[in-house]
Amino acid sequence: MSTFKLMKNEIRMLRNQFKSAITSPSMLLFYSVTFFGIFFVSSVISTFVSFAPLFFNFSVLLEETLDMGMIFAATAVLSASSVVSGYFGLGPAAVLTLEDESLMMSAPVKPHQIFLSRYARRILRKISFITIGVLAILPLLISASLLFFAAVSLLAIIIISLEINYFLGAMSSYVRLWISRKTQHRLRHLIVIALGAIALLPAHPWLLSNVSAIYVAPSNALALFLTESTGIFSQGIPPLYSIIFIMIGFMVCLLLTANICGYEYYELFSDNKGREQTEGRFSKIIRGEIDFSKSQFTDPMIWIMMKDFWSRLRSPMQIWKYIYAVVGTVFVLYLNIVKPIWFPPIIVPIGLAFAIVPAFILMMILFVQMGSVTSMLSFVDERDNIYLLKASPFNPRDIILSKYLLSLFEVAITVIPACGFLIYFIHIEGYLAVITLIAPLTILFTATGSAFGAYVPVMTNDPKTLPVPLALSFPIINLGLGAIMVLLVAIFSDSMLILVILPLFTLSLVYFFLALSLRALNTYK
C-alpha cells in the first residue's frame, strides 16, 4: 500500500520535472538541439552510407570470424563483470539520495518500498528516453531497412538484460554485506571470484549443448535472443522463448533485489556520503584558509590545478584511470612496435573497404568524445564548492583556464591509448594524416566540455547533478563539430591552406567555448 503511495510520488516528481523542463527555455533548447542534432546526423550518415549491404556483409563477416559460443561467452562476461563490480558497489543504496536520507529513512516506510518506487521512476525515465532516441535515429533505421519493430524490441531486450545485470550486481553487494557480518577474515572478499565464476558458468559449452534448461539463465537468454532475432547462428528457436526467459529473469531478479533491501543499506549510504563530505571539505582549502604565499607556487591557477588533481586522486576511480593510462599506453606502444602475432589486427574484407575510413573517423571522434567527458565533469565535481570557488579571490579567467588545462591533460591520457589501439586494430590507408586530427579534436572537445560543465550551475540550483539535456547534447555537439572538422580537412586536403584553416578553426572555437564558460561563471544563479 505504502509502496504505491511512494511510487505515485515518484511519478509526480518526474512529471513536475518534465513540466519544468519544457517550460524553461534553456532546457528546451538543449533538448531540441539533442533531438534534432541526432536526427540531422543520422540522416546525413544515412545519405552517405547505405547501411543495408553493410549489415548484410557484417552478419556474414560475423559468422565467419566468430563462433556461436563466443556470443554466449560475451553475454556471460557482461553479467560476470556486473556481478564483480556490483560486489564492491553500493547495491540498492545507489538509488538513495540526500533527500531520502532526511525524509524517508526516518519515515515509517521499509527500505524495499523506497527502492521499488525509485526503481519505477527509473524505468519510466528509461522508457521515455528510449522512445525519443528511437525517433531521433529513425532515418538511420529506415536506411538500414531495419524493421522498426525489430529495432525497438532489440533495444528493449538489451536494456532489460542490462537491468537484470544491475540487479545481479545489487545482489552481489548483498553477499558482501552478508559475509562481512559472518566473518571478518581478511580473505572473505575472495568470494567475489566465486560469484563471478557462477555468472560465467551458464556459458560453459558442455552445459549449453547438454542441459537445455540452462538457456533460462539471463545471460544465455540474451545471447539466444541476439542470435535468433538477427539470424546469425540461428538455431531455429523462436525469439519469443528467449523474450519470455528474459522477462522471467527480470521479474525474479527485481523481486530478489527488493527482498534484500534492508536497513543496512541506509548505513552504507550514510557511510559513503561521509566519505564524499571529506572530499568536499578538502576543496574548501581554496576558500583562503590556506596561505598562498607559503605555497611554492605563486600562481593561483596552478593552485587550483593542484587542488583538483589531488582531490580527484582521492576518489577511488581516479587511480584506476591513471593506471589504465600508463598500462594502456605501454600496451599500445608494444602493439604498434612489436605487432605480435597472437593479437592480429582485423582484416577488412574487400566488400567492406568502402566503409572503413568513415568508420575509423567516426570511432576516432567517439573515442575523443568519451575521453572529454572528464572535462565536463571538472566543474560538476566541485559540487557546491563551485560557489566557494567563485566567491574566492581568483580571476574567473584563471579558474576557467586552470580547469581547462588540467582537463586537457586528463582527456589526453585517456584518449592516447584508445586511439593507439584503434590505429593498430583497424589499418587504413594514409592513417597518419587522419590521426593528426586527434590533437585538434581533443583540444576542441575539452573546451566544449568546460563550457558545458560551467553551464550546469547556470541551469540549475543544484550544481552536482548534470541536467539530462546537457549531458545528451554534449556528445551531439561534439560529433557535429568533429564532422565539420573532418569535412574541412577533406575539402582542403590538397592545398597548403589546411595548415592555416585547421588551427584557425580549432583555436577560434576553443576561444569561443572558453569565453562561454567565462560567461557562464559570471552568471551563476
Add this chain to the structure above:
Amino acid sequence: MTIRADIERMPGDELLRLARVLKVPIVVRTIKRSWLVDKVLKELEKRDAKIPIALESPAIQISSVTKNFGKKTAVRKLNLRVEPGEIVGLVGPNGAGKTTTLRMLTGIIRATSGSIQVDGYDIVDEAISAKERIGYIPEKPTCYPSLTAREYVMFTSRIYRVPHETALIRMREFVELFQFEEFIDTYIGTLSKGNLQRALLIGIFAREPPYILALDEPIYGLDPRGAWNLKKLLRRLRDEGSAVLISTHILEVAADLCDRFVIMNEADVVGHGTLEELQKLHPDTNSLEEIFLSLTGGIPE
C-alpha cells in the same frame, strides 16, 4: 473552535477538496461559501472524536549507546531519556556527536552498541512503529526539489497514514502559523533555506499530535518571527504531551526553551539536568553559557 477558523481561512479550492474528501454531497452548481463551511464542520463533527493517544513513558529512551565510525567514536555510552511533556536540549560544541545521536534515534544509522526505544518501540526491531511517531528535522534540511510544498505535505501525511481531512485542516493551520501561504504552491527546489525548513515543519505538524520530535538545529535557519513562532508552538505541544529533543548550540534558545539539558563534549555526556541543578553543581557560574564553557574546555579569559 480553532478548526472553524482554519476552515474559514481556506481558499476555495482547498475547501472544495476537503468537502470532497468528507463526501459532502454537492448537487447545486453554485454554492455559498458559508454553507459549505457549515456542511464541512457538521461532517467533521459526525466523525466521532478520536480519543487522543498518549505517549509511552519515557517517550525516548537511549540506553548506553555507542557509535563508532571506523576508529573514531562519535558517541560513547550515551544514556538519555525524554518524558512526554518535556523539552530536552542536547547541547555541545561542534563535533560533539549531537547529530549522530539524532540520526541514530531516527533510525537512519544504527548504533554500534546499546539500544534505543521510541514510544516503547525498539528503533531496530520495530522500526516502522517507532518511526511513525518521530518527527525529524535534519541538520541540513533537504527535500525533493521537484515537488511543490503542498505536494510534499500531502505526500508525507500519506506516508504517516494521516487521514486526508486531518492533513488538509492541519496544513492550513500551520501554513497560517508559519506565514507560508505564498510559497505553498512553489517548487521546493526554489525555496530559501528558512522556507524549506518551514515546509518540513508543516510536513511534520500535518500529522496528529502527540509528537516525538527530534530537531537538529531547528532555529538556525529561521528568521526571528519564525523562530518565535516555533518556540511558542513547541511549548504548546509540550504542554499537550509531546516529547521534544532539540540539538542546538544557540544557548539563549536552549536556556529559554528547554526544561532539561544534556551537555555533550567529544562523544561524552559531561553534564545534565535542569538549569538550577547545573548551577548548583557549578556554583561559580551564573549562566548556561558559562556552565557550557566550563564543561567543554574551560571558560576563556
